[in-house]
Amino acid sequence: MMNRDPFRTLVRAEGVRLYRDLPWRNTRDPYGIWISEVMLQQTQVPRVLTRWGAWLDRFPSVQALAQAPVADVLEEWQGMGYNRRALALKGAAEAIVAEYDGEIPQDARRLCALPGIGPATAQGIRSFAFDLPGVYLETNVRTVFLHHFFPDVPGVPDRELVPLVQAACPACEDAAGDLFAIAQDENDTPRSWYYALLDYGAHLKKTVPNPSRRSSSYTRQSAFEGSRRQKRAHIVRMLLDASKCGELLGIDEIAAGVNDMELKAGRPHVERELVASILDDLEREGFCVRGESGGLDVWAICS
Numbered sequence: 001m002m003n004r005d006p007f008r009t010l011v012r013a014e015g016v017r018l019y020r021d022l023p024w025r026n027t028r029d030p031y032g033i034w035i036s037e038v039m040l041q042q043t044q045v046p047r048v049l050t051r052w053g054a055w056l057d058r059f060p061s062v063q064a065l066a067q068a069p070v071a072d073v074l075e076e077w078q079g080m081g082y083n084r085r086a087l088a089l090k091g092a093a094e095a096i097v098a099e100y101d102g103e104i105p106q107d108a109r110r111l112c113a114l115p116g117i118g119p120a121t122a123q124g125i126r127s128f129a130f131d132l133p134g135v136y137l138e139t140n141v142r143t144v145f146l147h148h149f150f151p152d153v154p155g156v157p158d159r160e161l162v163p164l165v166q167a168a169c170p171a172c173e174d175a176a177g178d179l180f181a182i183a184q185d186e187n188d189t190p191r192s193w194y195y196a197l198l199d200y201g202a203h204l205k206k207t208v209p210n211p212s213r214r215s216s217s218y219t220r221q222s223a224f225e226g227s228r229r230q231k232r233a234h235i236v237r238m239l240l241d242a243s244k245c246g247e248l249l250g251i252d253e254i255a256a257g258v259n260d261m262e263l264k265a266g267r268p269h270v271e272r273e274l275v276a277s278i279l280d281d282l283e284r285e286g287f288c289v290r291g292e293s294g295g296l297d298v299w300a301i302c303s
Contacts, residue, residue: 007148008168012188015196018203020045024052025195030104030129031062037124038085038116045202051080062102065093070302071243074236074287081224083236087286088116106130127190133171135162136194139212140201146211147204154214161215169193226267232278234261239288239301248291248298251276 024036035055039048058076059065077086092114105111111122123136145164150156170188212218224230238257242249255275262270282288288299
């Protein structure tokens with residue numbers, strides 16, 4: 001059982017001591033906060049620091065992102081990994097413009113119905129843009145709760161953490177859906193509370209054996225080098241480069257480019273069938289389109 005008050009006092013104090021003045025914390029714009037939340041999924045903070053501002057310069061609003069060509073969105077995302085996140089951002093922006101007149105909703109269910117937005121991203125937007133309570137359960141938050149309440153316990157499921165996270169959040173909802181305040185301090189809000197948890201959790205991961213690895217949801221990221229994921233990313237970059245020159249690429253050119261990358265890395269030759277399979281996936285997911293030139297199939301990045 002959680003001894004709530006001492007725990008919250010400790011976390012708030014550590015949050016002040018360890019606070020990171022990150023640029024997306026200096027805004028309450030839900031669009032900018034949404035972009036930061038998506039970028040921070042599976043991408044380290046230093047990398048996001050170099051890309052968040054550039055993204056907002058290029059796509060300064062939901063409307064700008066919704067109207068942007070797919071090629072521009074993918075081009076700006078290069079180097080961030082997991083290109084699906086960029087496509088999901090654009091798809092969600094289009095839905096927000098169509099369904100909510102460009103205003104990002106505050107309701108968790110409506111947010112989670114948008115492409116690429118799950119419970120953690122939805123609550124991140126709610127907490128940091130709108131100061132609304134809820135369960136924001138991401139890796140640094142897990143780290144804090146696992147460290148304090150499940151020391152040395154392996155395989156802890158999120159269902160064990162959720163009630164604790166909910167109970168600790170300021171202005172939580174009770175069973176009837178009514179809000180009640182844990183503290184009277186006007187500075188003790190969901191926004192400030194979750195920033196404190198994020199910074200304290202990041203500190204713990206550097207100073208103790210990473211507690212988040214004891215979560216049942218923890219999975220070690222597979223190696224990128226030589227993976228199908230790397231080949232996918234390389235093909236997307238090839239198609240983007242070709243689009244800048246107004247060119248279409250055939251499978252032989254694409255396979256040659258992939259094999260050039262593999263051979264330079266000392267890896268074996270890639271079969272044409274594997275490249276064709278990746279192209280099929282990319283076409284189905286909306287990254288590229290197939291056409292015909294001289295009786296042969298050719299591919300181009302989506303416009």
